[in-house]
Amino acid sequence: MTASPTLSVVEKSPIKEIDTDPAEKPAQVYSTLKALAFQDRIDALREERLAAPVNIRIKPINHCNHDCWYCAYRVSNLQLGEDMNLRDAIPEAKMMEIIDDIGVMGVKAVTFTGGGEPLIYKPIAECVRRLAGYGVKVGSLTNGSNLKGEVADAFAEHGTWLRVSIDGWDGKSYGEARNVGEKSFDKLVANMADFVKRGSKCILGASIIIGERNHTHLYELCSKLKDAGLEQIKLAGVIVSNHGAENNAYHRELKPRVTEEIARVKNLNDDQFHVVDHYHELDERFQRRYHFCPTIQFTPVIGADSVVYACQDKAYTEQGALGSLKDRSFKDFWFSEENRKRAFAIDPAAHCPHNCANHQKNVVVTDFMATDEEHLMFV
């Protein structure tokens, strides 16, 4: 189990102190260590082959009914989505074919995400039910505007989690951040409260992207979300640049006030509600010292253009494209030699000098793979 000689690894895992007591409830749902539960996938990487992905992020549609000021797929100074076509959506028949492949390949979970707003994809409820029929777990990122009716029914019955992105703290600020009407905030809070009332096992959480507009209102917003019955809130800093120094300069101005707000927000934690602070993860994350990418094995992306991509940060870029599903099935493509060669040709140290949401997870896996098997038992 020593590292493959071609898989050069020099970086040590930057595991940070976890701010959750393991005995605390609700149990933490975010961890950089999850990949270590899938030894067969790590073995595949060691042998420079690809097993079935663990979790596929599917972008069913690129259209969005909101227009957020910080959306990485829509602002021009970020690498995300440079080749994205706003009119793309995975054709329904192709989507069902992909889901059937996922069901037989042994993929464990699907996360629906953007591109656009996944819950306005017309067949989304059927997708959730069909995946659940195969025993595949389902989660989704969403703006929550369509979390109602049949869509809410499907997630309440079959979903594992939903995470609503939210930034404004009232009608005016929410409308301005997203270019939507001022009533949208109250409608969203009502959608979330109604979903909670169903008593579903599907965890409803929120993701707050912190920037200069909202950084003094975090406590106010989190209090409202707790009152609506949400269980988890993730806090993270907005990405404003592909360059780490520019990003850090932006947040250096905000950080003292954000730190105060987050300290207040954490006072809201109790048995039913937990705030996860990822704001600190902005530091120096644009440098990679590993030469293959575990994320491709664990969490690849299928875009609304029916193309498979290495990860969410490289979706809709030529560099991140592994191959198209337009004329072939996902299963056939994933296990092809063409895909294997393309996946292992991506060298993060050379090709990824930009934000990478999976960097810490990649470091954990590559560090583990570099560990000498003769020393594993010296725990």
Ligand code: SF4
């Ligand atoms: S290192 Fe990060 S950005 Fe690069 S391919 Fe892997 S997950 Fe994507």
